Every structure is written in structure tokens, then in C-alpha cells.
Amino acid sequence: MELDAQSEQRPKEQPTSDWWKGAVIYQIYPRSFYDSNDDGVGDLPGITARLDHVASLGVDAIWLSPFFTSPMKDFGYDVADYRGVDPIFGTLADFDALLARAHALGLKVLIDQVYSHTSEDHAWFQKSRTSRSTEKSDWYVWADAKPDGSPPNNWQSVFGGPSWTWDARRGQYYMHNFLPEQPDLNVHNPDVQAELLDTMAFWLDRGVDGIRLDAVNFMMHDPALHDNPPVKNDGSKRTRSFDFQHHYFNQSHPDIPAFLERMRALADSYDGRFLVAEVGGERAQEEMELYTRRPGRLHSAYGFLYLYAEALDPELVRSAIDLWPSDGVTGWPSWTFSNHDAPRAVSRWAAEADREAFANMALLLLVAMRGNVFIYQGEELGLPQAIVPFDRLQDPEAIANWPQTLGRDGARTPMPWQKSARHGGFSGAEPWLPVDSRHYDLAVDAQETDTKSTLNLARRFVRLRAQYPVLRTGAMRMSTAARGGVLAFERGSGDDAILCVFNLTPEEADWSLPAGWRIIEQINSDRSEGALPAFAGLIASRT
Template sequence: MTVETLFKPAIDPAFDRDWWRGAVIYQIYPRSFADSNGDGVGDLPGVTAHLEHVASLGVDAIWLSPFFTSPMKDFGYDVSNYEDVDPIFGTLADFDRLIDKAHALGLKVIIDQVFSHTSDEHPWFKASREDRTNPHADWYVWADAKPDGSPPSNWQSVFGGPSWTWDARRRQYYLHNFLSAQPDLNVHNRDVQDALIATSRFWLERGVDGFRFDAINFAMHDQNLTDNPPILDGGGKRNRPFDFQHHLHNQSHADIPAFLTRLRQLGESYGGRFMVAEVGGEQAESEMKLYTQGPDRLHSAYGFLYLYADTLSPDLFRQGAAMWPGAEGQGWPSWTFSNHDAPRAVSRWTQGRDPRAFADMALLLLVALRGNVFIYQGEELGLPQAEVPYDRLRDPEAIANWPETLGRDGARTPMPWVAVAAHTGFSKVEPWLPIDPSHIDLSVDRQERDPDSTLNLARRVIALRRALPGLRTGDMTLVEAPEPLLVFKRGEGAEQVLCAFNLGFEAAAWALPAGWRIVESVNLAGEGALPPMAGLVAVKG
């Protein structure tokens, strides 16, 4: 029996304004997806040329990481023009063609909006730094030095060192929570909010279906510039000065939700476009709930519970389920195991086990969770973290913290399309990041020919999620099971789905209860026990 005959699809995303609820969204990092013009860097025409591959997965939407005009100090997250495409990625006409093709294939398109900061080459910042009286003077966060000349507060940046840089023109410091080339916008300023909303309107007019708001809890600061308190309990491994503080005052301001309401109102004026927040940090759980509470804020949010986890355990997923129990007025969660900012899950969690078997289990587990699912490019191939030698690193964080962190470059290497082609078909020339030899055998063309490949499993499990209403939008109820088993049910009544996974290193005794039948499984062998890295989905009947 095929997946499609089990149940009718839960929703038709082409006609339902709630298409996003329970959706599977495929993240594309354009620099590393496909290079169409032979410069070694992926671009929008390259994305467009490979959208059939994405559509073949059965996903509902794509999320494009930044492609806006940028000096690329942080590879697009330092925007110098919110309303244009950087020439390295193409043109606005290329973006329009991408939108048209995606929509023709039934794919929604979500783009990043980076509203906590800009590039220091943005015209707004160039004007703001000229003097203290120009029309843009208060568009960024400026402050006088302390009497001894030191920065206005003890705030530390994510990428290392103080969050303040001295500017001789204004004879003041400016705030930057990331690189010094990424000055923080003063989103307390209503004019700044209006300008940011106008940039979102620009892309809505071009047909985008939603936004991911990057690092949105950094969008506003404590205007009293209160020092952050130190972490006194050790705080785990500290690779950066940022790790020594509780970040209570340089982010997470109480006025952020009101700005999010304005963004939601904009989206509603265009028929209800989808909006999801990225929220990191020690207050992420409360902030994600705050930013999605009720009908006038964002639809969904995701944090780093799984992205930064070093090990996979049932307790980790119990935490995730407890964070989003589905209470009245609560927002809808989004989950991802890998993205462009974190080492790939296969490398973080396999811990000496078979990476192929683990990748298959992780895919089935991800699509079984309650919430939206973000699949990062290459995850459908089971790609591990790439090895990038020091002399090829491009990520400023990885370079600054070498060799203590894996950095982000290893998750950003090019997609392997054709095993025997030069540079695996990504480009005709040497790519901006090297291709890991271990990725060659995992290329798209080789996995296409293998019905048992991770790629074809990805297609099956995504189709399964679409076919089973309980799996796509149902509640999640944990079932008591001994470690290292993770067992839970999704949905209610006839639509209920049973999911079971062995996250451990040894086989564990477990039998499928009477009245259930398995509709998908990975790494399963025999009955009465779940082998390590085995997983299954069962329905009643």
C-alpha cells in the first residue's frame, strides 16, 4: 500500500492560508547550492535550475538565506541594500524568475529579513555616522564613552570582543552585537521600524510567501545601557567573551513584540504571509513563546535546542515537547537539526555509529515531530560536516576561534550534484569552499539511482507526513519507555500515529503494541526489539 492511499492529505497548501502549519520547509544557502556562471559561488539562477530537485522531495516551501547586496563580511547577513540582489547572486529579474518557477512547482518562497543590524556600508549608517544632527543620526545605537574613554557598557559581541566600536567622526561608540562591520539598528526608533517594514513590503510585492526574521531578539537594547551580569556558576566551556555574561540588556527588550505585531499586520494585509522568528540565547524558550503568542504576533519560532546539542537523547526531545505543549493562545513551533550556523547533525550525533544509518533515523525523527520542519540543503543526502582546512576557512567566527570550534564553513560547503563531474557539478571552477571527498559518493545523481538511498527515504518520509494528518498537525504525547527509547504518539482517534526510535548504541527490547501496523521504518530488523538507530511510524489497523 502506498503512502498516498493511507489518508487524504491534511491540507492543500495552494489554497489554505494555514499552509505553513506542519509544513516541511527546505533551506537553501544560495552561495553553496549551484553556480550558474562559473565564478565558484552559487547564485539565484543556480537555485532556479535545481528547483525540480527540491520539489521532488515533496516539501511545501523553500527558505532562501540572504542574497541581498552586501560586502559579505558575514556572507550576506551584513546587508547594505535591503531592496536589491547582490551581483554575485544575480539580479532582481533573476529573483523574479526564481519566484515564478517555484510557484509553478507548487513551492512557497520564504526569505530572510535581517532587522537587528545592517552593514557599515549601508547608506543609512554612512549618513548616521556623519554627525549627531542629520536625519539618520538616531537610526543606529550610539553612546558616549565613559569618563575614562572605555565603552559605554560591558556588553560583548557574539563574534568576540566588546560590542562597541569607537567612531572618530561622531566621537562616540556604536553598538554591534556581531561583527564591528554590522552596526546595530536602533529599532526603538519608529522611523527605523517604518523603513524596515517598507523593505518587507518591497519583497511582498515581488511575490514572496513569508519571512524568517534573523536574530530578532537582538533587535532592541536596554536604552540605559545597563551592564550585563556575569555568569558565576562556571557556564560551561567558554570560547568567547560573549560566553561570560547573562545577556539581559543588549537583547530581549520588552518592546520587541510590539514591532512584531506591526510586521504581522503587514503580512496580514497581503493575505496572511508566513512569519517565523529565529531566537537564540538563554532566554530563547520564553522569548519564542512571547513572540508567537496570540493572533497578532508571528506564526512560529525556532531556537537552537537541537542545533547546538552535542548528543541525541530522549530527554532532549522531552524538553522540546514540554516547551510547546499546545496551550491556548500559544504559537506553533518550528524545528531543525541542521542549518548554515551549526555543524551538521550527522557529525554531531553519530558518535562512532554508522553515519548512513544515523542520517536515515534522523530524517524520520525530524519529520515525526510536532511543528514545522526545516530541512537544510544536503540533509536529504545525509551529508556529514565537511572538513575545511584552516587556509580555506571563510567564516570569521571559525577563524577567530580556531581550533576550538568547528565553525560554520563545514556546514556551508557546496551541494554535490554529480559524482563524476568537476567539483561534483556545483561549479565549473574551484568553489568558494572546498568539497569534502566524503560527499562525492553521497551526490544527488548516485542517490537518485538507488531506491534505498537516504534521498529516496527523504521523499518517502516527507510524503508520509503529508499523507497523515496526525503526523503533520496532530498533538504530541510522550509514551513511557526505558532509555534510550523515544516513543510518542501524534494526533487523536483514527488519525493517531505511533512513533518509536532507539537513540542508543545497543538493541533495546520493545514490541509494537497490538492493533498497530508499521507504515515506515528505518534500520529495523526482526520483532521484539529495536536495533540501535532504528525508527518506525505506525498507524492503527
């Protein structure tokens, strides 16, 4: 059932400071969005050229993954200059043009900031490694070797191997939670904090509307360098040395919230700015609450509950509701089913034969969630995880752990814009990652004129969320009426309540619409009485 075509794509104007609450945010991975100069890599002018597509979805904001100066050892998450644009993406003037165009289209703009580590090429690290007595000698985490020359402790890095690399120039080890080329900042240092806050102000002054803070819980370590305790061996297969430890001391220091409060105070000195954190790890939920629950900390946070889940079922959603109750006390959540770090949800959660039906249902479910919603580029097209052959892999984690991990490249391949064009219309040159052959038929132009395409359904669903404010900010509670693979929950209460029902299985399920409800949206269903078809979803309001 379609909404009135004239319905607003965005919610009615709300206070500037509250625009983010319940917002739908579209994530753009710049390397893979659109290449404007035919060098095989997406860029800022390319994003600007394609912003009309994003605006047509009816989303509130875009989030740009890193475009800063970088040697690209981790594709931009190794920053060599926080205030510079890498030439492969363009210039600061190109960013300003992008920002102006986005604002003209009614889109807010969020940027990524990585404050836990830099590139080894950053001028700060180059100065820090020269001597133990420079003004930046304590800007990174340095430690002496043990008497036998081995690293200071047993900490392991996310990408495998010790978190320590020996530097002969300084005669010490430096710490890196990620690649050796990504040394960890010593964010305990007040001078480092001051510089990071100045960096944040640089972008806020430039007009960005919010910041997504990468790897927030990695920003501070235990200065005493205690060993991490081992994880009890339960017989499960581990592909990374990182997974053999509880990460109590290399990250998650109790001083992190105090620095987040300084960030929030700075953001609040501007009008309507938004801060959202990425928080992963075994204590992610505890830390997300810690970083958002108390007034004066971050606006929101998201973790990896859905991103790494192998199956989508009612219990997974129930656990999310339980973790973020509508109690007015717990912080405000953000949710995403896919992003640049995880295999695309449609490939994790559905068989290839069910891909389109599942992708459509999952989009409706996502926009029905309480909290902020992140849609990853290509999700609105129903793109499956791309198959990238070993000789085309770029992701250092995938290469190091091949073939034991899927890696991240399969979620980072170019956006297909034109079905019949070379490289899907992404670039006139061979792209940095190949376009999956299955993605051509899902290109934007192939879906544009089909009212039942995933693309047009995505537009419809986002418009539905805008039309019913209760879907943006209303309470969320599970219904006890559903059984098996049927997920049912209500948003809001009383006359404004919305009922959301989804069959998460490939089989028909028993279910009937209760009396007093009227269907306002549905997918993969003809409203058969007493039955809910496979991967059906529906939204109903009070009659």
C-alpha cells in the same frame, strides 16, 4: 514499507492562510547550492536550475538565506541594501524568475530579513556616522565614551570582544552585537521601524510567501545602557567573551513584541503570508513564547534546542514537547536539526560508522515532529559535517577562535550534484569552500536511482507526512512504554492516532509493537518481535 508510489507528495489543498502550519520547509544557502556561471559561488539562477530537485522532495516551501547587496563580511547577514540583489548572486530579475519557477512547482518562497543590524556600508549608516545632527543620526545606536575614553558599558559581542567600536568622524562609539562591520540599528526609532516595514512590504509586494526574521531578540537594546551582569563561574570552558555575561540589556527589550505586532499586521494585509523568527540565547524559550503566543504576533519561532545539542536522546525530545505543549494556547513551534550556523546533526549525534543509518532515522524522526519542519540543504543526502582546513576557512568566527570552535564553514560547503564531476558538479571553477571528499559518493546523481538511498527515503518520509495530516498538525505526547534509548510518542488521538518509535542508540533495544497497531513506515528495522535494531525507526497507525 513504502507508500503507494502514486500518493500525493503534498497534502490536500488547505486554506491559503494555513499553508504554513505543519509545513516542511527546505533551507537553501545560496552561496553553496549551485553555481550557474562558474565563478565558484552559488547564485539565484543556479537555485532556479535546481528547483526540480527540491520539488521532488515533496516539501511545501523553500527558505533562502540572504542574497542581498552586501560586502560579505558575514556572508550576507551584513546587508548593505535590503532591496537589492548582490551581483554575485544575480539581479532582481533573476529573483523574480526564481520566484515564478518555485510557484509553478507548487513551492512557497521564504526570504531572510535581518532587522537588528546592517552592514557598515549601508547608506543609512554612512549618513548616520557623518554627524550627530543628520536626519539619520539616531538610526543606529551611538553613545559617548566614558570619561577615560573606554566604551559606554561592558556589553560583549557574539563574535568576541566589546560590542562597541569608536568612530572618530562622529566622536562616539557605535554598538554592534555581532561584527564591528555590522552596526546595530536603533529599532526604537519610529522612522527606522517605518523603513523596515516598507522594506518588508517591498518583498511581499514582489510575491514572497513568508519571511524568516534573523536574530529577532537582538532588535532592541536597553536605552539606559546598563551593564550586563556576569555569569556565575561554574568552571565550564568558555571560548567567547560573550559567554561571560547574562545578556539582559544588550538585547531582548520589552518593546520588541509591539514592533512584531506591526510586522504581523502588515503580513496579514496580504494573503497567506508567514512570519517565523529565529530566537537564540539563554531566554530563548521564554522569548519564543512571548513573540508567538499572543494573537497578532508571529506565526512561529525556532531556537537552538536541537541545533547545538551534543546528543539526541529521549529526554531532549521530551523537553521539546514540554516546551511546546499541544494545549491550544502555547505558540506553534518550528524545528530544525541542522542549518547554516551549526555543525550538521549527523556528525554531532552519530559516529562515522553509523552515519547513514542515523541520517535516515533522523529524517524520519524530523518529519514526525509536531510543528513546522526545516530541512537544511544536503540533509536529504545524509551529508556529514565537512572538514575545512584552516587555510580555506571563510567564517570570521571560526578564524577568530581557531582551533577552539568548529565554526560554520563545515555546514556551508557546496552541494554535491554529480559524483564523478569536478567539485561535485557544483561549479566549473574552484568553489569558495572546498567539497569534502566524503561528499562525492553522496551526490544527488549517485543516490537518485537507489531506492534505499537517503535521498529517496527523504522523499518517502515527506510524502508520509503529507499523506497523514495528523503528522502535520496533530497533538504530540510522549509514551511511557519506552525505556532507555527508545523514544516513543503518539501524534493525534483516537482512530487517527499515529505511533512513532525510534531507537536512538547504536545497540539493539527491547521493544515490541503493542497490539492494535499496524506499521506503515520503518527504517533500519525488519520488525523483529521483541527487539528494535540500532537506529531503527517506525511509524504505526491503528489497525
